[in-house]
Amino acid sequence: MTLRISGARIDHTATGEQELSASVGDQRLWFRVPGAWPTRLSGDPFAIAALLPAMRLGIPLQLDDELPVSPALLDNLERIQAVFRLWGPALRQPFRIVPVHAVSAAPGPRASSVVSFFSGGIDGFYTMLHARQRISHGVFSRGIDMQLANPVWDEAYTRNAAWLADREVPLVPIATNARFVGHAFGIPWGTYFGAGLAAMGHVLGAGTVVVAAGHTWRELWADGSHPLTDPLWSSDTTAVVHHGREAKRWQKLAAIAAVPGVLDVLRVCWQDRGYNCGECEKCLRTMVLLRILGLESRAFPPLTSLRPLAHLRPLDRSEACFVEEALALALERGDTGAAKALRASLQRWQRHRFAGEIKRSLLGAFGS
């Protein structure tokens, strides 16, 4: 039994986009890029997208001969498997090492383009402004940064594109169902997103793909996007780099706020309820950071009460980490109101952790 990638083709949609697609087992994975974008069928993005599903299933990954894969990527896929195998328990995924069978691609030219994913969020802005490389294109993804059917997509795209146009950086729209394909194989987006972003970068044929970090060097736990694994999605023609671990979220916000127009474009919400809903965890922690830093953004509703923040329980240590950083900043800046709310939120997480540990201790389980 194998996870076979087959039936690859390029179609043109009714809206003039190019759709690159292939079957990954019984799932049809597709990517849609602008009609004029230079594309070619390659096994690289599909191998990247299918690796973790194959590892989860514990079966070999087999690409049809018409989908050759870069030799450098084939080497890297071995290395990346070594990492995810050991991350499996932490990610609650039964990842196993699997063989990858594919025809080696002939060497090809490497494009000069440097792309970075840009949804108007803090990390994307920071990387766009501070990456070591001069970024030639922003990439705004539908189905990843925003849901496929989100009616706010056009507004977000227009605002992002206008801000980037002032810097002579075009914004390339891309759509994909990669997130749903990952879910179909039982892999949550938090584990899959590094591969998903890398696959999109390869579909675009970029010379370099710059992935904005969501955490600092202190937070090195197993994660879908990581300074260890992102570069391993590189091929002979597309390099994937990880950027931005040197700064905490609030430091990034303070840095980008100094650039004209950023705060009015800033969008962090994933709830598909308006540009920034002002109620979800991402909105609330951004709004409280704006308050502590003494910044104002017309892209967010006003923060009229800290009570919703105090009642928010971080869902995982990633979210808890952001609350801790914000709390430290609030204490440093003497914002006692924000500190009180953040401390209450953090304590909800710590109670949740404590309850979980009590349960594990009673059950005698180890290693969760």
Next chain:
Amino acid sequence: MTLVVRNWCVDHQSNGTRVSADVGDMNVWFRIPPGVAAAETGDAFLAVALIPAMALGAGLDLTALPPVSSELLGRLGDIQDIWTSWNPLMHRIDVRANQRPSSAVTMSGGAAFFSGGVDALFTALERRADLDRLVFINGFDFNMSADVFADARARVARQAALLGMPLIAVETNWIDFTRRHRIARSTSFGSGLASVALLLAPERMVIASSNTYARLAPAGSHPLLDPLWSTGAMQIEHHGCHARRDEKLMTILKHPEFLQDLWVCHHDPVKNCGACPKCLRLRLSLWLFGKDRLAFPGTSGDPLGAWCRVAHYRSERTFLADLIWMAQDCGRDDAVRRLNATAQRLRLRGLGHLADAALFGGAVSRFRRRAGETPDLSPRGIGPYQEW
């Protein structure tokens, strides 16, 4: 304040070449064997001095030294980003040095640091095909007298001979220098190894990992840090994170001829004492495979009980999961049960800290810190990780 490195000196003597420089007010030296060339660059002393300078918050001036690799200088920002993120007691500093692109290496091929322990032996066995020599250091883990060093070197040389590789023995006072600056070895050992690598400058230098990808906590030697010490001509690799401890031992056990000289000890640089936590862990690991007598002849008692008594040490409890894997691999259900019971006991001990955070908002920990019960610095100096 500036930490100045000056008076770089290469002195060819009958017993080897001594390369030294004054780093601040202390002379730091390396002695390499006759017939081995030293790279005539400032790179090694950059690696020696960077961490202490960051701890001091002092600028670093290497302009009195030969040029430093421009590729290495270009990565100092990343090295400093990582360290300042891990520990707020570290500061970003300016580094002044003459620079030039790296030229040819001083020795072709690959080399690996080798102390004769589990990690180093696993790396040497797995990378046997592309390694040409092994490097052993006096003044890194231990400051050994001439006699003790001779015995330790003989032990390592026996293993090197079995591997079919020559052994390069390097001596240095590096550990004295870092102790003087109150830098814990767990913080500086990566840059210490890098300094020797930069001095010898092979094409590839391999550093064996002590941890796996599942344990990427801040440490002086780390898969993210070690490669950053590379130059344009020499690549430093961090190897072994892909294998758990049980997997490394299973590789080693296919070569039982190495077990007699397999060494891990915290206390004795020549042979395993059998009593320190590392020795107890190795003995337990080998006992699970039924091979402990080869490495610990003449020992008696319950190896599992002995290690479980030290399992709560911070250095040991991270290996508990690996030991459970090992016991499962070996079909030792009795050991699995006892190790799981130890895990349970440690979990209950850890509940106190979680209870403080959950129920009292961390008030007990804060009180203890103010009362000085939990000092900011470890007794051995600045550790790799510090709570903000």
